[in-house]
Amino acid sequence: MQSKHEWRTNMKLKINEIRAEEKALLDQQILNRLYTYEPYNTAETIGLTVAMKGEINTKEIIEKAWEDGKRVAVPKCDPKTKQMTFHYLTEWDQLESVYFGLEEPRPDQTALCPPEEINLLLVPGLIFDRHGFRIGFGGGYYDRYLKKYSNATVSLAYEFQLVEKVPTESFDLPVQAIITNEQIVNII
Ligand SMILES: Nc1ncnc2c1ncn2[C@@H]1O[C@H](COP(=O)(O)OP(=O)(O)OP(=O)(O)O)[C@@H](O)[C@H]1O
Numbered sequence: 001m002q003s004k005h006e007w008r009t010n011m012k013l014k015i016n017e018i019r020a021e022e023k024a025l026l027d028q029q030i031l032n033r034l035y036t037y038e039p040y041n042t043a044e045t046i047g048l049t050v051a052m053k054g055e056i057n058t059k060e061i062i063e064k065a066w067e068d069g070k071r072v073a074v075p076k077c078d079p080k081t082k083q084m085t086f087h088y089l090t091e092w093d094q095l096e097s098v099y100f101g102l103e104e105p106r107p108d109q110t111a112l113c114p115p116e117e118i119n120l121l122l123v124p125g126l127i128f129d130r131h132g133f134r135i136g137f138g139g140g141y142y143d144r145y146l147k148k149y150s151n152a153t154v155s156l157a158y159e160f161q162l163v164e165k166v167p168t169e170s171f172d173l174p175v176q177a178i179i180t181n182e183q184i185v186n187i188i
C-alpha cells in the first residue's frame with residue numbers, strides 16, 4: 001500500500017488537473033448537497049477552514065451561513081503546539097494572511113469559540129474511505145482537535161477523492177459523513 005505521503009502527492013496532482021469550469025460545477029454540486037444535509041440545516045454554528053486556492057470553495061459556504069443566520073467559526077493554527085482554536089468570524093476584515101497564503105482569524109478581533117459551541121464541523125481532507133477515515137494535509141491538527149470535539153462532523157470531497165481504503169494510524173479519527181458531487185456517504 002502507498003504511504004500517506006504518496007497518497008497526498010498523487011491526490012494533489014489529480015485535484016490540480018481539474019479545469020476551472022469543471023471545478024466550479026463540481027463545487028456547486030457539493031455545496032447544493034450540503035445545503036440539503038440535515039445536520040447543516042439544524043446547525044446554529046458551523047466550524048470550517050477558509051479555503052485556499054484549489055480547495056472546495058468554503059468562502060461561499062461562509063457567506064450562505066451568514067445569510068441563513070448561522071454563526072461561523074474558523075480555525076487559527078499554532079504551528080508550535082500543532083493545536084488549533086476556532087474563532088467566530090462575522091466579517092471578512094477579521095481575517096489576516098498568515099503563512100503560505102493561509103487566511104486565519106485575527107485573535108484580537110474575534111471571540112473564541114470553544115469546541116462544544118460548534119454544532120457541525122467541516123473537516124478538510126485529501127482522501128477518504130467509506131469508514132470515514134481520512135488523509136488530511138498532514139499536520140495532525142484535525143486529529144488532535146477531534147479528540148476534544150464531540151458534535152457532528154462532515155467532509156466535502158470530489159467523488160474521486162473517495163477510495164476503497166486509506167491507510168490509518170492509531171491517532172486517526174473518522175468523520176461521520178462525506179458529501180461529494182454525487183452522493184452523501186453516511187458512516188454508520
Ligand atoms: N492526537 C494526536 N496527538 C499527538 N500527535 C498526533 C495526534 N494526531 C496526529 N498526530 C501527529 O500528527 C502527525 C500528522 O498526522 P496525520 O498524518 O494523520 O495528518 P492528517 O490527518 O493528514 O492531518 P490533519 O488531521 O491536520 O488533517 C502524525 O505524524 C502524528 O504524529
Ligand SMILES: [Mg+2]
Binds near residue numbers: 134171172
Ligand atoms: Mg490523520
